[in-house]
Amino acid sequence: MLAGRSDSEVLVVTHKYPPSIGGMQKQSYELIKNLQSYTIVHKIIFSGKYPKALFFFSVVPWCLFKVWANPRIAVIHANDGLMALFLTPLLWLTGKKLAATVHGLDVIFKSTLYQFWLRKYLSKFTWTIAVSDQTRLECIKAGIPSARALYIPNGFEPLPSPQKNEAIYSLFRERCGEAVDNKSLIVSIGRPIKRKGFVWFIKNVLPQIQAPVLYVIVGPREKNIGLILWLSKVLPASVFTKLAHLFGFGLEALELDKLMKESDYRDKVLFTGKLPQTELDQVLLYADLFVMPNLHVDGDYEGFGLVALEAAVSGLVCLAARVDGIPSAVKDKFNGLLLPSGDADTWGITVNKLLSDKEALKDLGRLFKNNTEKKMFTWDSMAQAYFKLFQEPASDSL
Known part of the structure; x- marks a missing residue:
């Protein structure tokens, strides 16, 4: 004993x-x-x-x-x-x-x-x-x-840091072509549901970003999408909404797939679906910025935000919405930056400022990584x- x-x-x-x-x-x-x-x-x-x-x-x-x-x-x-x-x-x-x-x-x-x-x-x-x-x-x-x-x-405990492997770019080139090499990489991780704010970010923040960017969303696709859509038609809207929140139906995957086909976003957005941990590690290693653009959704809630810590120990600056339980994981200017939820102008200004000086962005990422590792619970x-x-x-x- x-x-x-x-x-x-x-x-x-x-x-x-x-x-x-x-x-x-x-x-x-x-x-x-x-x-x-x-x-x-x-x-x-x-x-x-x-x-x-x-x-x-x-x-x-x-x-x-x-x-x-x-x-x-x-x-x-x-x-x-x-x-x-x-x-x-x-x-x-x-x-x-x-x-x-x-x-x-x-x-x-x-x-x-x-x-x-x-x-x-x-x-x-x-x-x-x-x-x-x-x-x-x-x-x-x-x-x-x-x-x-x-x-x-x-x-939270970080996994051993892997070495960069440029093979991950084949994932991006398949969808976005060779031009991806010259783009800033912005990443989000999570199930494609409304409170995560992925679609909101694409429609409201991405058009404001001045630098060439690729926004990569990594998260599982809904396996039972046909059944879920059927339930959405036969159940009262209030009942279906509660079920969607309770079970985390990833319905925004449909919207993400649709946006990736539109000319305005075809070369700017990539929804990968679920990735093996080895590939996810590489996405984080090559990323320039990590975003958690969560929205307040009545009846839904983000409890903590472990992905923010994963991003921080990868040396990334995490921009996160000040909403729900996220501030318990992201401490403003300590291991990330907290922004007002749903404020597209503030998000756009902040992203543009960070991407305009890549060296300063890397330095800030190193600071946040160090702070996270020192105070890690x-x-x-x-x-x-x-x-x-x-x-x-x-x-x-x-």
Whole structure:
């Protein structure tokens, strides 16, 4: 047993886990991996090999069996608000401490019944752990007592820096021709949904940029686009919008594909779809600027913004919108630059200024990289914070 390791064990329950991709999946994986250095971690993980509904509706008896078989389990942790919702019966069926990590949308999701559950039952969980300070404030606004609403940021650890490989330019030349070599490369990463602001940036900021540029968006294409479009036609608009926010339907991929065919954007925009990590690393290495032009979308929410940290440790200046939980990841003029969300003129002026002096831009990127690495909250730091919290007694009886 490691020094300082606890005999109080933890059961982690998650439906967001690799090989599925995303910030929540990464957080779940790293929490489990690093928490095991401090205590014994039991796991209930959705494998993806059967319908997710079956997982949700069988998870309570599964938890009860785990607790019965492992009486040292002291804390049951849900990886997000939806998972916590299905674990609610454990408030009465076990005497264990319950914790839930929330990421943003799972707090502000606009459903009367869901918000009632937040106030009535999530508020009774021993701890609700927010991944950004703004998300914690949203928890308190939703009715969770401030003593039970905590902020533990996501961790981050950069991968070993790869060497530049000019083969990545074949990806760009296939779409944009040889002229790409003389263009400034602006990059965004994420699922093509409205709150990411990719289409907004193309239509409102890109026309203002004076230097020749290629705007590259890396993110997964929606696999079930036909079914989603059918649902958009048969469901009431309000219901479909809530589903789109909840499941992150990447509908803006259709708009991106359309824009890439228009003469105004044909040689300026490239939506790559999902890329292997090796190719994504190369895109970041060759990029001149990274942008997170997020928009406020009623009923949707950006919880943190790990991609901003990935950009910073790659030596890139990240321009990010001051919206939702992004300021918990991007500290203005420390590891990135925060700009007003939706202010196209400010974005255009800032991009033009940065691209006008590439050497100064590289120097600023090196400064932000150094600052990020010095103050980085690692995945191990995150796990230690969870471990320390899990050792504390419940603040009061339910």
